[in-house]
Amino acid sequence: MKIYREPSNAKLNAEVARARARGEKTKPFYACEMRYDKRADAFSLKLFSGATMTVPRRLIPGFECLTIAELRKSRLAPGGTAIIVNDDVDYSVPGVLRLISGIAEQRRAAGSVTSAKKAAAVRANGKKGGRPPKRRQVA
16 A cells, blocks of 8 residues: 655646646636526537637537526636536536537548558457456556
């Protein structure tokens, strides 16, 4: 059994600095302001990067069945990482960006590209018996 040792202040400070640096890289994709516009039936988001966008409610999965009262009570999670409507429904702001930009679909489609080279490699591996079984490691 490993004995826990309290990390030094220097190690903690270094870890905090690395975490802050990671946060600064992703901050432009989080929202600093959000409101629901009943007339447009859409969310207006202002990102930390300065970009603003309007996202129709129907484009966000799970939001189509929410009432206007629930949508008006929606708020941003701390740090602007997600739109929170209630205890059961929320959606990440970067997820909304990927959804409306089509990036997720593009990545999915790119991963399913087939070519003559891929087909030949699959056939060659199949002749060798296919993928080897996973081995259990004994600890």
